[in-house]
Amino acid sequence: IRNCDWSSDVCSSDLIMLNNILDNAVEAAEKSSEKRIEFSLRHVQNNIDLLSVINSCDNPPRHNDRQLLTSKFNADKHGFGTKIIKKHVKSNNGRYEWKYDEQSKEFRLTVMFQVN
Numbered sequence: 001i002r003n004c005d006w007s008s009d010v011c012s013s014d015l016i017m018l019n020n021i022l023d024n025a026v027e028a029a030e031k032s033s034e035k036r037i038e039f040s041l042r043h044v045q046n047n048i049d050l051l052s053v054i055n056s057c058d059n060p061p062r063h064n065d066r067q068l069l070t071s072k073f074n075a076d077k078h079g080f081g082t083k084i085i086k087k088h089v090k091s092n093n094g095r096y097e098w099k100y101d102e103q104s105k106e107f108r109l110t111v112m113f114q115v116n
């Protein structure tokens with residue numbers, strides 16, 4: 001990882017959220033023909049950080065009214081990662097959004113949150 005400024009005040013819930021985001025990106029990218037992931041974490045304003053993960057994804061994600069759903073066979077035993085991400089973002093006064101571009105076959109997740 002190049003040009004990263006790692007903060008020492010990262011808590012375990014931040015790492016759990018990041019792990020869930022990256023697990024989902026890796027799983028989707030592995031199944032895609034392009035197998036690509038872009039990761040960016042940057043400070044964009046005085047107290048705003050922006051996390052962006054873009055991954056190749058050949059098939060649009062399943063969702064119900066913008067709530068992402070698991071594509072795994074045992075749905076009742078999966079799909080907790082996105083719920084954890086949303087809960088963590090909300091508890092930290094952040095914003096979470098995703099979009100899928102059918103033309104580029106690309107899934108983009110953006111998390112914006114305030115830092116103290």
